[in-house]
Amino acid sequence: MADLKLTTRAEDYSEWYNQVVLRAELADYAPVRGCMIVRPYGWALWENITAALDKRFKATGHVNAAFPLLIPRSFIDKEKSHVEGFSPELAVVTHGGGEELEEPLVIRPTSETIIGHAYAKWIQSYRDLPVLINQWNSVVRWELRTRLFLRTLEFFWQEGHTAHATAEEAEAETRQMLDVYADFAINEAAVPVIPGRKSAAERFAGAEQTYSIEAMMGDGKALQAGTSHNLGQNFAKAFEIRYLDKNGVLQHCWTTSWGLSTRFVGAIIMVHGDDQGLILPPRLAPHQIVIVPIFRTDEEKAAVFENAQRLRRELVDAGIRVKMDEREGMSPGFKFNDWEMRGVPLRMELGPKDVAKGSVVLARRNRPGKEGKAFVAQQGIAAAVSQLLAEIQKSLHDRALEFRKANTFEPASYEDFKKAVEKGFAFSWWCGGGDCEAKIKEETKATMRCIPIEQPGGSGKCIFCGQSASEKAIFAKAY
């Protein structure tokens, strides 16, 4: 695949995205419309994402479990907003074991209902609280317009579900997990994100409050990269999740849920990728460095491979994820392009002259051409590679942050606002009114992404209606 030229981002951003996903072999289309196959390279990336998140979940006291895939249809109906939100998207199982079922089952679109049912059974007293459970699984939502990773019928994610004794604890948990997502995005994926609060219109079906992290893609559009919901007592009341408090009084719990999905892979592609393909942040890359041996004769090959294996071992021992490209019948140039397409952060070129000199060539994926290449001594290679990987990680983040800053505007008028959302984010005073939000969406296709947690303070005039506003919000077109 590496021999065909990629459509550039400027030519057709959407086509560029699809080509990168397919050619880097991250994912492929499945025979069922809207479903995807996550190929081994894409899954290895997702495994690194899950490991980085799971560590954070466990460090904040959460444990994993597994709830069933099949939910009685009637469960979805128990919470009023939830049924409105999810009914149109359900996949329904009507037959099992050759017979029609008495009650249809749905494939989980999310698990608040079935988990609510279990919590009602497990939770008796304040001693049982808080319950802090997460699960890694896939869910099905019958989406009409699908894109690999960004929106698929079945997608992979984690969904955390917690139950608490008080409203304050539930809100603290919701905010804590928002912080966990932001920390993961920034420090592992090098994706700068804005944590903030959603409007009522954009809330999760059944939530009292939804928070999200929002990232800017390479075309200036926004992508919601993770959400954390304070469900209040809505699901506790629908499923009778109750506990006896210290005074022996029966109380409804306060619950939360939070999720981050394979959508995040789409964010990584669109935040870091360039016209040569994918660029992966070193901390999540399946291969942090690829070694490409270069040789002509069998004699050269033997010497180069012997040296390459030794270097590989040194890097592996230092905890670096190394790929040795031993494929036969492909030129080094072809391999360079192939690994550039797949976004490996660092490439080591090793030929007979390098072996003789005791050095290697290291090429940085994020700096094209000669500028990104350097001769490095083999002595102390692991330390040199580790340092370079840390530098690449930082520079990916900094470049993305600069890009976002350069494409975030604070328009003075609604006319300027309309121009701003054609290019990137508009950060504007907003009165909080659903009418202004709806009209902005209708007229510009931009949606209220979030009211950032970090606010400038003071007050201003709503960008749409001119009424007094106490908060600024991010508006943008979005994936």
Next chain:
Amino acid sequence: MADLKLTTRAEDYSEWYNQVVLRAELADYAPVRGCMIVRPYGWALWENITAALDKRFKATGHVNAAFPLLIPRSFIDKEKSHVEGFSPELAVVTHGGGEELEEPLVIRPTSETIIGHAYAKWIQSYRDLPVLINQWNSVVRWELRTRLFLRTLEFFWQEGHTAHATAEEAEAETRQMLDVYADFAINEAAVPVIPGRKSAAERFAGAEQTYSIEAMMGDGKALQAGTSHNLGQNFAKAFEIRYLDKNGVLQHCWTTSWGLSTRFVGAIIMVHGDDQGLILPPRLAPHQIVIVPIFRTDEEKAAVFENAQRLRRELVDAGIRVKMDEREGMSPGFKFNDWEMRGVPLRMELGPKDVAKGSVVLARRNRPGKEGKAFVAQQGIAAAVSQLLAEIQKSLHDRALEFRKANTFEPASYEDFKKAVEKGFAFSWWCGGGDCEAKIKEETKATMRCIPIEQPGGSGKCIFCGQSASEKAIFAKAY
């Protein structure tokens, strides 16, 4: 739960099993018939199982991926034996997004078909082979008689799917994965297993050859704990998985599949558990040791906790999985019973006198009463605990192996055979005939579990028909 006495194995083995699963909080019943919720403690055990297996899969060159949950109904029909085997067990999705689907979809009962479809697209030439992919997921089979972990509508597992250029390579892969399963069972789960070949009647639907590992449960019955299938060219022909060989000739691939599921948790429970509850092998136990602080006054509590925290830290630093039981309002005795029920291999008791003496009490879960208790110096505690855990691991395995040996018979006559399968395994000469196998099953309820790889050599007379037989087989009642 720990205050209620468990039904003993002698009283009612089946009831004992159900109580252990529920009281140890490994799993719970789901609202949909036959489905289960794997609770955090059960899932932590499964996570340790997956980690131990995944490491072995990767060490043998496999990579993970994710294929969709939904499969077109027509795919199942493409392989003749496969459709016969799985049609009666399918869960069928007929509606999506509020509309009836043109073609019904099934929830995967296993993924040979959808993976075969993908491999046909990905594999072009001998250079693309072998393809060695595994996936961790859940599958749905509409079982009528279900038991937690042992047989559930939805179960969790891994399914490996590989494609090869030759029959020999496919057979070598099938056997390699059988060895991997046996190695895992014996060395991680302390479950002695017999690797062997299945009869034609017990083969996977669509396989040329099925191998399994068989274990003896605490009641003498057999449990198939993992299977590895050589699919020959059956699926390659059904899905046109072909490659151009080195001579430019188009050939069908040879494929394999192999799986191990949450059923294995049932095996661990029934192989090691006793009348006090679960006993977990240290290498897979979520908590390898539990620390129970003992105190009366606040002053004692402070001293004991301070000491306990220091010991915990030392153990954690040594890579030992430690649980500190800080629950309030429960007596030490209650806690002892609770952790015994949950099968934690080692318990550390720490009271004011122990603090003063610089020692602790270590109690081994697998040796009840005083015999299993020892005073151990705090100095060098991590090494002492590590050594004890290794001893427990070994003694669990040895005890299970002895039990199996004591309950494996080599009956001289069919009359003795019938008695043998009431108690345990019958290891008998078998002519290989399906008729004998079927009649044995009809008359004794015992099935041919496997023809062990390890054979005594020589020949004998079939235990049923008396005809000449060249192999011995294990017959037993089974889960």
